[in-house]
Amino acid sequence: MENSHIVSRHDTSMRRIQSGILDMGDLVISQLEQATHALSNFDEDAVTHLIATDRTINGMHKDTYARAERLIALRQPMALDLRQALSPINIASNLERIGDHAKSTAKRARLLAALSPDPALLGDVEKMSGLVQIMLSGVLSAYDDSDTKLAAEIRDRDREVDQINKDVFTAAVSAIENAPDQAAAYIHIIVLARGFERVGDHVVNIARYVHQIVTGEDLKAAD
Incomplete structure (x- = not known):
């Protein structure tokens, strides 16, 4: 009976960690x-609020780490349970970095507001953002459902x-070569695109951690 209570507490702790990851995402x-x-x-007010909200994401990251660390220390999970406990730490870390990029994008929006960025290239950056979202x-969803097939599809989409x-x-x-006076705007566009490319990497x-949770295979080590 005591063992069943331990398993129940473990499951409850894992559900709370998983729910925290989904909320953070x-x-x-x-x-x-x-x-x-x-x-x-x-919009200056919207951007200021967005930047301030990054602190909430950082707090959620710390909370996930603390919960997972506590679960591992108290329950000493093995195999699949250990992967389920460890992976949220890594997933939350990647989400926190994506949040950092959102904050950086908002700050760069301030700089672009005073310039005239190329609408077509800005549209490409916005397309990248839509894709990574x-x-x-x-x-x-793949993490929530332990869906390795969906995780694999997500990895493939990063090529685009x-x-x-x-x-x-x-x-x-x-464009900079043809219009050097507009270099600042184009450089911002380059940095933004690179940032969204990094979001895709995160x-x-x-997706690799989802695969590892379910199968035990470390895809990054196999690359």
């Missing part, structure tokens, strides 16, 4: 969406994000 997606909106529709939403980043860089460099990392 939802907030990060919202931050990305709002930060991207600010690039072409700048869809990927992030998908990988959170990488390609847009390369295309934006090439076009921006060419989503891929999360």
Whole structure:
């Protein structure tokens, strides 16, 4: 009977950790969406609020780490249970970094507001943001459902994000050569695209952790 209570407490702790990850992910997606909106529709109050909200994401990251650490110390889980306890720490870390990018994007929106960025290239950056938001939403579902097939699809979608980043860089460099007086705006675009490419990488990392939780296979080590 005591053993069943221990298992029950373990399951309850894991559900709380998983729920915290999903809540953190939802907030990060919202931050990305709002930060991207600010690039072409700048609002100082909205940006200030968005930047301040990053502290909430950081707090959720710390809370996930503390919960997982406590679970491992008290329950000493093995095999699958240990992977389920350890992976949220890594997933939360990647979500926290994506949140940092949302904050950086919001800050860069302030700088772009005083310039005239190329609408087409800015549109490409916004497309990248939309793609990584869809990927992030998908990988959170994969984590919630232990869906390795969906996690694999998310990893494959990152190729499109990488390609847009390369295309934006090439076009921006060419534009700077033709219009050096607009270099500042194009450099901001390059940095933004690179940032969203990194967001895609963080989503891929999360997808790999989902695969590892379910199968025990470390895809990153196998690359």
